[in-house]
Amino acid sequence: MHTHVKLTLRTPPDLPVDAQSLIPESFVGKDQADIGALPLLLGNRSVTVADFFDVAILPADPGDGRTEEAREGGTLHLCGDLSRFKHIGEQMACGRVVVDGSVGSHAGAFMTGGALDVNGEAGDYLGAHMSGGRITVRGSAGHFVGAAYRGYVFGMTGGSICIHGDAGHMVGARLRRGLVAVGGSCGDLAAYGMRAGTVLIGGKSRVRAGANMVRGTVILLTPPEAIMPTFRYNCVYCPGFWPILHASLAGLGLDFPGVSPQAVFESYSGDINEGGRGEILLCRNAN
Amino acid sequence: MLRIVNGRVHDPSHGVGGEVRDIYIQDGRIVSGEGLDPAQARDMETLDAAGCAVLPGGVDIHSHIAGAKVNSGRIMCPEDHYGHVRAATDVTRPGCGLIVPSTYETGYLYSQLGYTTVFEAAVPPIEARHAHEELMDIPMLDTGCFAVMGNNYLVMKVLNDPDPVRRRERLRGLVPWLLRASRAFAVKVVNPGGVEDWKWNAGAADLDTPTPPFGVTPRQIVTGLAEAVDSLGLPHPMHLHCNHLGDPGNVETTLATMETLSGHRTHFTHLQYHAYGRTKKGGFTSGAARLAEYLDAHPEFTCDVGQIVFGNTLTMTSDAPMEFKLHKMRGAKWGNCDIEMEGGSGLVPVRYAPKVLVNAIQWAVGLELLLLIKNPWQVFLTTDHPNAGPFTAYPEIIRLLMDADYRRSWLEKLHPRVRRRTVLFDLDREYDLDEIAVITRAGTARRLGLSSKGHLGAGADADVAVYPILSDKAAMFSRPRFVLKQGELVVRDGQIVAERTGRTLCVAPEGYRQLPEDLAETFAGCYTVKLANYMVEDEYLRRPEVVPCG
Ligand SMILES: [Zn+2]
Numbered sequence: 001m002h003t004h005v006k007l008t009l010r011t012p013p014d015l016p017v018d019a020q021s022l023i024p025e026s027f028v029g030k031d032q033a034d035i036g037a038l039p040l041l042l043g044n045r046s047v048t049v050a051d052f053f054d055v056a057i058l059p060a061d062p063g064d065g066r067t068e069e070a071r072e073g074g075t076l077h078l079c080g081d082l083s084r085f086k087h088i089g090e091q092m093a094c095g096r097v098v099v100d101g102s103v104g105s106h107a108g109a110f111m112t113g114g115a116l117d118v119n120g121e122a123g124d125y126l127g128a129h130m131s132g133g134r135i136t137v138r139g140s141a142g143h144f145v146g147a148a149y150r151g152y153v154f155g156m157t158g159g160s161i162c163i164h165g166d167a168g169h170m171v172g173a174r175l176r177r178g179l180v181a182v183g184g185s186c187g188d189l190a191a192y193g194m195r196a197g198t199v200l201i202g203g204k205s206r207v208r209a210g211a212n213m214v215r216g217t218v219i220l221l222t223p224p225e226a227i228m229p230t231f232r233y234n235c236v237y238c239p240g241f242w243p244i245l246h247a248s249l250a251g252l253g254l255d256f257p258g259v260s261p262q263a264v265f266e267s268y269s270g271d272i273n274e275g276g277r278g279e280i281l282l283c284r285n286a287n
Numbered sequence: 288m289l290r291i292v293n294g295r296v297h298d299p300s301h302g303v304g305g306e307v308r309d310i311y312i313q314d315g316r317i318v319s320g321e322g323l324d325p326a327q328a329r330d331m332e333t334l335d336a337a338g339c340a341v342l343p344g345g346v347d348i349h350s351h352i353a354g355a356k357v358n359s360g361r362i363m364c365p366e367d368h369y370g371h372v373r374a375a376t377d378v379t380r381p382g383c384g385l386i387v388p389s390t391y392e393t394g395y396l397y398s399q400l401g402y403t404t405v406f407e408a409a410v411p412p413i414e415a416r417h418a419h420e421e422l423m424d425i426p427m428l429d430t431g432c433f434a435v436m437g438n439n440y441l442v443m444k445v446l447n448d449p450d451p452v453r454r455r456e457r458l459r460g461l462v463p464w465l466l467r468a469s470r471a472f473a474v475k476v477v478n479p480g481g482v483e484d485w486k487w488n489a490g491a492a493d494l495d496t497p498t499p500p501f502g503v504t505p506r507q508i509v510t511g512l513a514e515a516v517d518s519l520g521l522p523h524p525m526h527l528h529c530n531h532l533g534d535p536g537n538v539e540t541t542l543a544t545m546e547t548l549s550g551h552r553t554h555f556t557h558l559q560y561h562a563y564g565r566t567k568k569g570g571f572t573s574g575a576a577r578l579a580e581y582l583d584a585h586p587e588f589t590c591d592v593g594q595i596v597f598g599n600t601l602t603m604t605s606d607a608p609m610e611f612k613l614h615k616m617r618g619a620k621w622g623n624c625d626i627e628m629e630g631g632s633g634l635v636p637v638r639y640a641p642k643v644l645v646n647a648i649q650w651a652v653g654l655e656l657l658l659l660i661k662n663p664w665q666v667f668l669t670t671d672h673p674n675a676g677p678f679t680a681y682p683e684i685i686r687l688l689m690d691a692d693y694r695r696s697w698l699e700k701l702h703p704r705v706r707r708r709t710v711l712f713d714l715d716r717e718y719d720l721d722e723i724a725v726i727t728r729a730g731t732a733r734r735l736g737l738s739s740k741g742h743l744g745a746g747a748d749a750d751v752a753v754y755p756i757l758s759d760k761a762a763m764f765s766r767p768r769f770v771l772k773q774g775e776l777v778v779r780d781g782q783i784v785a786e787r788t789g790r791t792l793c794v795a796p797e798g799y800r801q802l803p804e805d806l807a808e809t810f811a812g813c814y815t816v817k818l819a820n821y822m823v824e825d826e827y828l829r830r831p832e833v834v835p836c837g
Contacts, residue, residue, distance in 0.1 A: 151365040153620060 003028050005035060007053035009080025009101070015043040016104065017052070019085040024073045024095025024114065032057060073114055083123065089116040092133070105142065108135045111159065124168070125149070130178070131158040136252065140165030140184065148174035154195060156180070162252045169206075172199040175216065183254050191218045194278065200249075202256050213271050213278035219245075221259050221283040231270030231280055238264050239281060259283055288313045289774065290320070290328060294336025294753055297724045298343065300733070300742035304721045310341060312749040315773040319745040334776070336753045339768050342724050343741050344403030344750030348731040349526070349556050349591050350672040352393050352425065353407045353432070354418035356603045356632045359622045360387040360673070363634055364601055379783050386601050386673045390424035395783055396679055398427035401752030401767040404732070404740055404789075407432040408526065408556065408671075409477060409605045411629040412439075413816065415469035419827040422791060427772060427783075429740075429750075429832075431792035433526050434469040435605050436462070437476035437508055438483040438498075438630035440813065441806055446511050447501040458515045461806070463798025470793045470823045472834070473523035473735075474516050477605040479508040481530050482630045485608035492530055494543055505530055506547055513551040519796040520837040522736025524552035524589075529561045532609050536565030538574030545581055545588065554734060557593025557671040559653035566708075571645050573652045573709040579659035582666070589734050590660075591667040594653035594684050595646065596676020599638045604674060607631030628813055639676070644708075647701040649675075651709040657688055658714045663725040664733065681727070682764035688718040689760045723764075728752075736834060737792070749774035790830040 005027045018041035026038055035057075036050030049055065058077075073095025082088065083102040090106055096115045105123035108116045111130040118135070124142035127135045128149060141163045147170050148155030155174040162181050169187035172180040175197040185203030193212040200219040201209070208228055210218045243261040265281040291310040296303050309328075311320040320328070351357055361368070361384065368383040373392060375381040382392025397405055410418040410432040422430045436442050445461055448454040462474060480498035487499040494506045509527060516525045529544050531537040541561040545553075555561070564574035582588050604610060607623060610633025614621035622634035639646040653675070660666040668685070672678040687694050691714075698705075698712055706712060718726075732741020739748045751771040757763040770778035772787045802810060802818070810818050825831070 149365060151363055151620075 003030075003074035004058045004077065005075070006056040006058055006077040006079065007049065008056070009053055009078070009082060011052075012081045013042060013052065013084055015084070017042050017047075017085045018087055019082075019104075020087045020090050021049070022076065022078065022085070022088045022097070023090065023092040024076045024097060025092065027076055028074045028095070081120075083121065086123070089114075089135075092116070102139065108133075108161075111135070113159075121165070122163075126163075127156060127159070127161045127180075129154075130156050130161070133159045134252075135159070135161045137161075137163045137165070141167045141182075143168035143170055143187065144173060145171045145182070146175055146178070146180045147172065156197070160252075162249070162254055164254065166203065171201070172197070175199065181249055181252075181254055183256075185222075191216065194218070198245075200245075202254070210270060210278060210280050212274055214274045215277045216279075218278070218280045219265075219283070220280065221256055223282060227268055227280060227282070228270065230272045231268040232272060232276065234267040234269055234279075236264055236266050236284060238262065239267075288318075288331045289334070289771075290331055291334045291336050291341055291751065291753065291769070291771075294339045294341035295756070296341045296743060297720050298743040299721045299725050299729045301744050303743070305340070308341075310743055310751065312751075312771070312774045315749050315775075316739075317743055317745055317747045317749050317751075334753070334769055336768065339753045339755050340720055340763075341743070342401070342720075342752050342754065343728045343732070343743055343747070344752050344770065344772070345397075345401050346728045346731040346735065346737070346741050347397070347402055347405040347669065347672075347678065348554075348667050348735060349408040349593075349669045350405050350678060351408060351603055351674070352405060352672070353390070353421035353430070354410050355414045355624065356409075356605075356622075356634060357387055357421070358417070359624065360601050360603050360634050361389070363620055363622050364636060367601070376783070378786055385679060386599070386677050390421055391426060394425040394427035394789075398770055398772070398778055398783060399767070399781055400679070400681055400765065401754065401770050401778075402428065402678075403748075403750035403752070403770070403772050404429040404737070404792075406430065406472065406735070409433060409435050409475055409632075410469060410471060411435045411605065411626045411632075412465050412469035412471070413626060413629055413814070413821065415471065415823050416827055419470060419791070419823055423827070423829040426786045426788055427777060429748075429789040429792055431472035432469070433473045433475035433523075434465055434471035435475045435477055435630055436465060436512060437479035437505075437528075438481070438605075439465070440628040441465075441802075441809065442512070443480075443483070443498065443501045443503045443508070444806070444809060446503045446507050454511070455514060455518075457803070458511055459518055460799040460803070462512070462515045463519060463796040464800075464802060466794060466796065467798070468822045470791070470828055470831070472792050472794055473521060473526050474512055475526045475528070476509060476512055477528040477630065478530050478532065478609070479527075480505040482605065482607050485611070486625065486631060494530065494540065494547070509544060510547060510551075513548055513553055517551055519798070521794055521796060522834045522836065523734065524554050526554045526556055528556050528604075528606065532557075532560045532604075532606055533563075533613075535563050535569060535571045537561055537563050538577055541574075541578060542581060545578075545585070548588075549585055550587065552587050553589075555588060555590040557669065557675065558590040558656055558666075559593045559595065559649060559675070560671075562652050562656060563648075571648045571708065573648060573655055573711075575652045575655035575659055576710060579656060579661075582660050583662070586662070586665070589665045589667070589730075590656070591669040591671075591731075592653045592656050593669055593671035593675045594657070594680075595639050595650040596670055596680040596683070597639050597641050597646070597650065598676065599636065600673050600676050601634060601636045602674045603632070603634045605630050605632045607633040609633070610635050613637070627815060641697075641700045642702050644702040644704055647705040648708050650701070651705055651711040654687060654694070655709060655711050655714070657718075657726070658711070658716045663718075663722045664730045666726060667731050667734070668726045682761040685718075685723055685727075685764050686759065686761035689723065691715055691717050736837070788829060790832045791828040792832050792834055793828065794836060795833045796836045 102120035766781035
């Protein structure tokens, strides 16, 4: 059996809320009172879920049954403007969190499995240090998507993050494994210091994409102003993996009009300061 | 007045080894109970220490708890802070970290192990102001710091003087001036000449390699400074981190240094890192037995071990070239700082693993030193916190020393070849509580020249640690029943119950009041700070206490 819990926010708080308890694991098998008593931190004060949300336990949504994650770990459905709620879905390992509204920073950080779907905007550090599972954001995300916290060698080490809107600076900084795909544009230093993995930016990327990258692939579907001088031009070719990646992104709802599965890419190697084993692929027939 | 009754007192300085005695405390000092009216004794505040061992408060002779490199470590290792968080209580502030804890946390963690005095082991004079600011923020402990001089430009300039009489005289003036400038307690020498050598890209320094820019050799630096420290009668001898730390075969350098310094009081720090032999193929072996033999014959020398603790930690030292090598070897995060005119420093996180042969040998070498050196007054327990491991591992190391069966049980967890490269598993010696008291408080206090610490005689500071006597010595030493700081109960059953501010210990030997003209000119020409801003002022010391020179 699985649980489907729906929390509806009554009034958005004035202070930031630390919502580490909002993961499916803390809801499975609990009754309404138990769920209402789950702790949240409002500013520096302890409060409960019931202080902010109307709690409803629903019969299994037939729609949920379609996703494997929901079958395994239950569904947590959050409704309302949660943009001041931080750490939603942090460290979740299974199940599914659906948010109809926006979430604050650190959503899905350190996530190891399951799915987080945000039908709204996400804050900074979305999926930071995540090692598994998938995150989908219908709107835009803040800075440091899938990145490392300050002082860490590696950021995200697995899983996938798919953002339909735009993203801020340092997308996928210090990425070690996994995929970060941004449909819209992104800020400075995408894939900064990346060790391995894949970062794809559909729209315009600002300065210094791939700076200090060691290995991995940065795919830019829209040509940037300039490629860093520490990248060396290789050739124009049609990467064998592109049709497959194109199809799987389409499966996640990310379509890139004008970029076909047979698109041709310019390949650059770099960052030469770090050994030059990474690559930037620049789409040729994008408009 | 306050008394501690029914406890078994271990006070090796006075030859008291586990007899049941009462300890009386008044105005922060230990007083004699003789002639006390029994009725008066009954009325005073009493702590019952039945079933407990009563020891002087712990004195750590070498740790890294404050200053620029510790702070860089905090910035570099957020994972340490995420992983260890302490919430505030009515008496304590919140804190975080274990390897590089925040300032308050450092005081609490030490106090919860029964330590009451800790020395920060490496402060370049130019960084001293920062170090003192942090030391002032550490509660529960008396502290002090050692001034790093082994790669100091002014020191080397003076040592370059060809006239031996004038050279000695000037060094005798300059060393007190540097100690005063940094409000330090002792003279520390780190990889003499080697750091400067590296900064000039000249390679690793052997004892007789001339160091640019003056061509002074490490041998001249250590003998010059050891002579100066001796003639000034500083309470603590020269605190020396030898050359070639961590290299296989470095025991030869260490022995050569010892031979050079024989006759001078010297403390060799984290000797474990300097006690490696070398196989024909260039691999690591233990050289501990040779050093132990040498120390047994030279009572003027002492050492602390720098015992390896398996797990994650962060190395931080003024030995910048060694850290660079470690960074290249491990590909780990690296922090480096050029301390203008005075040396360098570096930081690299490491993980010591029992199945890695080199780490297993390092671990065994530290224990060998502790077990092979016959006189416990010559070898002290440290982990060179956090270089070889965090100080919070002291109880575990004490268990390894006191329980030979437990020690042997480690053999199967280690790399199999460790058996052939060390003698640790042939040693049956077990420490008793008195010897533990020596290597953790009595011996260190005596070596530091602190006459009011490390013992429980009348007149001593009322820094006392009371541990429940348990068969598991790690459990026993990790949760004291009571800890008293300056006569006040600060820890009960392992929990902080009161916060106390400690004192800063420093020295004031006679020397230059002002730098001579030529040195002042060098200073003005080369430093990025003005001489007037260089000296640490009085307000940077919390409750200073000057320890007299002998
Ligand atoms: Zn040290």
